[in-house]
Amino acid sequence: MDKRPCNSSEDPEVRKGPWTMEEDMILINYIANHGEGVWNSLAKAAGLKRTGKSCRLRWLNYLRPDVRRGNITSEEQLLIMELHAKWGNRWSKIAKHLPGRTDNEIKNFWRTRIQKHIKQAENFQQQSTSDPTNDNHHHHQASTSQMSTNMSQHEPMETTYSPSSYQGTTLDPIFPTHQFPTLIPDQPSCCPTNDNTDWSMEDIWSM
DNA sequence: AATTAAAACAACCGCCTAGCG
């Protein structure tokens, strides 16, 4: 486990940080030949100086052949929002309904794209509520009810989620309608150019 | 062109739980 008396972070034998292409290749080859086993022993057997956890994460979030990367479509966005409204931050549960997407990716997506807009909406709300000339803050629209209907009977309120957070999303450019995004401009975040090393998963899998 | 700020993404950390001896 991770009550880690052993394999502690001071252990010079344990590598941390970004994975190299060599490590990726080793992991992929090993799993291709032996399958996924007990991750700790897999890491050792494969000769990787990584924790089992690290290997597992790398495999699940990045190396698996069926993992989809890049643009999250508007349909997927919509699904994510619906499922998040239902289940809160149950990222892995949500991810199961988005084939090829990982919980980590969805989580990051939520934090970077959606939460930002919720915050903005909240700020606007505060402004508008403190503005006596603006009294439209009690008109709960479809968006509100749609997103919050199931909240009450579900898990304890997630800190990242507040039904009211969704109110006012109509103001946000990313949510052009009263509903949830039916069409959201695809972000330039496609083409993950994170490969300074000039290689991609396609390259690896073609080997 | 250089610098800074913001956004996006990858990876780690620590807690929780299930399974096994």
Place this chain on the structure above:
DNA sequence: CCGCTAGGCGGTTGTTTTAAT
């Protein structure tokens, strides 16, 4: 039943990339 371990999960942090000035 109890303790231990591995795996899974959600939160958070660190790094890289992109956009703005």
